[in-house]
Amino acid sequence: MDLSEKFYNFQFPRKIIFGVDSSRKVGSEAKILGGSRVLLVTDSNLMRIGVVKDVEDSLLGEGFDVEVFSDVEAEPSIELAEAVAEAARADRYDLVVGVGGGSVLDIAKIASISVTNPGPIRKYVGVNLLVRPGIPKILMPTTAGTGSEVTNVAVVTLLDEETKSAIISPYMLSDVAIVDPKLTYSMPPRITASTGLDALSHAVEALMAVNSNPISNGLALQSIEIIVRHLPKSYRVGDEESRFYMSLGSMVAGMALSSSGACLGHALAYSFSVTYKIPHGISCGLSLPYAFKFNAPAIRHRIPQIAWAMGIDPKGRSLEELEEAVFIRLLTLLDELNVPKRLIDLGVQRNDVERIARKLLTFTRLIQRNPRIISEDDARNLVMEMWSGPDNIP
Ligand SMILES: [Fe+2]
Numbered sequence: 001m002d003l004s005e006k007f008y009n010f011q012f013p014r015k016i017i018f019g020v021d022s023s024r025k026v027g028s029e030a031k032i033l034g035g036s037r038v039l040l041v042t043d044s045n046l047m048r049i050g051v052v053k054d055v056e057d058s059l060l061g062e063g064f065d066v067e068v069f070s071d072v073e074a075e076p077s078i079e080l081a082e083a084v085a086e087a088a089r090a091d092r093y094d095l096v097v098g099v100g101g102g103s104v105l106d107i108a109k110i111a112s113i114s115v116t117n118p119g120p121i122r123k124y125v126g127v128n129l130l131v132r133p134g135i136p137k138i139l140m141p142t143t144a145g146t147g148s149e150v151t152n153v154a155v156v157t158l159l160d161e162e163t164k165s166a167i168i169s170p171y172m173l174s175d176v177a178i179v180d181p182k183l184t185y186s187m188p189p190r191i192t193a194s195t196g197l198d199a200l201s202h203a204v205e206a207l208m209a210v211n212s213n214p215i216s217n218g219l220a221l222q223s224i225e226i227i228v229r230h231l232p233k234s235y236r237v238g239d240e241e242s243r244f245y246m247s248l249g250s251m252v253a254g255m256a257l258s259s260s261g262a263c264l265g266h267a268l269a270y271s272f273s274v275t276y277k278i279p280h281g282i283s284c285g286l287s288l289p290y291a292f293k294f295n296a297p298a299i300r301h302r303i304p305q306i307a308w309a310m311g312i313d314p315k316g317r318s319l320e321e322l323e324e325a326v327f328i329r330l331l332t333l334l335d336e337l338n339v340p341k342r343l344i345d346l347g348v349q350r351n352d353v354e355r356i357a358r359k360l361l362t363f364t365r366l367i368q369r370n371p372r373i374i375s376e377d378d379a380r381n382l383v384m385e386m387w388s389g390p391d392n393i394p
Pocket of ligand 1: 146198201202266280284
């Protein structure tokens with residue numbers, strides 16, 4: 001065995017607080033980090049429904065001055081990243097607090113690093129290009145999916161190139177992640193489904209990726225089990241118990257993602273989601289069954305573990321039967337969440353398949369992490385199968 005190939009890299013936030021009402025601790029956690037001026041990053045909808053009010057009060061109660069930046073939109077563009085940088089640099093802030101879904105938390109990370117890293121944000125898009133740590137940041141998710149509160153990534157949309165890219169750096173990690181399931185109670189079913197599928201994609205892709213390792217595998221399998229069990233009820237009913245477990249599953253999946261990385265599923269999702277304006281989680285959820293099926297020959301040793309985590313008993317079944325059962329379970333999960341399982345159902349044109357397949361291969365960072373090499377023919381066949389659906393579609 002060549003041990004020099006077994007080289008793992010783990011990066012997590014300095015502190016993670018999880019639990020119902022944990023958001024009440026934001027003031028005291030901010031106090032520990034120090035300073036007096038907070039830039040609170042959120043979105044206008046969360047302001048309107050009052051989710052941000054308690055967080056703001058907790059900070060005000062500890063004597064902080066709070067300025068709010070609430071112009072964040074879903075799937076944030078690089079232009080929005082530049083706008084938040086301008087706002088963060090306009091005053092002397094000591095701390096950034098992000099309250100929102102993945103888009104808000106990513107923009108909060110960018111606000112934090114923009115204070116200490118000069119120039120346009122665009123020049124930091126890539127891996128390890130930031131030169132200094134940002135000002136301290138506390139991240140509080142209001143969805144259960146992106147895991148952004150525990151990852152070192154901020155994804156930005158480059159509209160002129162119809163693509164997505166990311167700022168990746170250990171400086172993007174939060175100082176404190178506060179995950180309060182209560183903040184997700186107001187999430188509508190459609191967002192619950194979409195973000196939950198993003199979390200499941202993080203877990204399954206982290207398990208498939210070539211950088212997977214004993215720590216990320218443990219986290220990924222644990223989160224697959226939690227998410228597959230609780231996502232349908234969280235979508236249908238949205239009760240406190242299923243919300244609790246989805247917040248937990250999403251956070252744990254984010255930790256797996258942070259140390260192992262996504263691969264083919266996210267690359268497939270990015271290859272059509274910007275052009276067709278499909279929410280991140282929906283595009284990932286649709287791509288996941290096909291990415292798993294394509295990768296199955298390269299991850300045969302993982303298939304019984306994934307099956308087991310999804311509640312499929314591997315006993316007495318061949319690897320081929322288990323692979324098929326996992327594939328079908330991923331598709332039926334989409335049905336349970338009323339999410340399309342074919343590109344044609346999203347309005348993607350047949351004559352666009354070729355272009356999407358070519359685009360897929362441009363996401364080299366994700367493709368290089370995939371356990372199975374993808375040729376141009378593979379890419380075309382894969383996107384074609386996603387477009388029309390598999391022959392044995394349930
Ligand atoms: Fe994602």
